[in-house]
Amino acid sequence: MAQQDLSIGALGKMTGTKVETIRFYEKIGILPAPARTAGNYRSYGHDHVRRLTFVRRVRDLGFPLETVRAMLDLADQPDRPCGEVDALVLEQLHEVERKIADLERLREELDRLAHQCRRGGRMAECRIIEALSPHHEDGRCCP
Numbered sequence: 814m815a816q817q818d819l820s821i822g823a824l825g826k827m828t829g830t831k832v833e834t835i836r837f838y839e840k841i842g843i844l845p846a847p848a849r850t851a852g853n854y855r856s857y858g859h860d861h862v863r864r865l866t867f868v869r870r871v872r873d874l875g876f877p878l879e880t881v882r883a884m885l886d887l888a889d890q891p892d893r894p895c896g897e898v899d900a901l902v903l904e905q906l907h908e909v910e911r912k913i914a915d916l917e918r919l920r921e922e923l924d925r926l927a928h929q930c931r932r933g934g935r936m937a938e939c940r941i942i943e944a945l946s947p948h949h950e951d952g953r954c955c956p
Contacts, residue, residue, distance in 0.1 A: 819857040828865045835865065843882060876905055940945055 825832050838844040844865055845853045847889070871881050880901055887898055929940035936942065 817858045819862070821855045821857065824857045824861060827862055828869055830865055830869060838865070838868065839880070843878070843885065870902065874905065875909060877899070880905070 819827070821832050821835055824830070825835055839846055842931065846862060847857045847861060850856050866951070867885070870880075871884055876884070884901060886900060887893060905929055920937075926941050926944055929944055
């Protein structure tokens with residue numbers, strides 16, 4: 814099968830994308846509708862491979878679909894300055910840094926909980942369950 818006449822399965826294999834995802838990207842306009850064969854099967858070409866590979870890379874970097882769409886729109890205008898793409902990348906970098914900070918706080922809390930455990934004890938004495946259970950300020954358990 815030539816690269817200009819790819820089935821949806823072949824496109825998926827080439828790009829590491831599930832068939833359902835390709836159909837979804839077509840439905841929302843991220844990937845243009847392909848030509849159809851005489852038997853009404855989708856027929857993808859080189860531009861689909863290039864575009865889907867780009868989308869996969871951008872998604873792998875954690876960009877949301879609306880940003881993918883914006884980047885595709887910008888990429889389709891090669892004479893435009895790239896400042897808007899730079900801004901989108903910086904915005905994503907800040908989001909990743911925020912998530913890393915959240916994960917570091919989560920790790921610290923889990924580490925604190927793990928060190929409260931008295932190995933081999935009974936559930937009634939479990940410090941982790943106690944620490945996770947909601948309590949009133951006077952020590953009574955919340956319903």
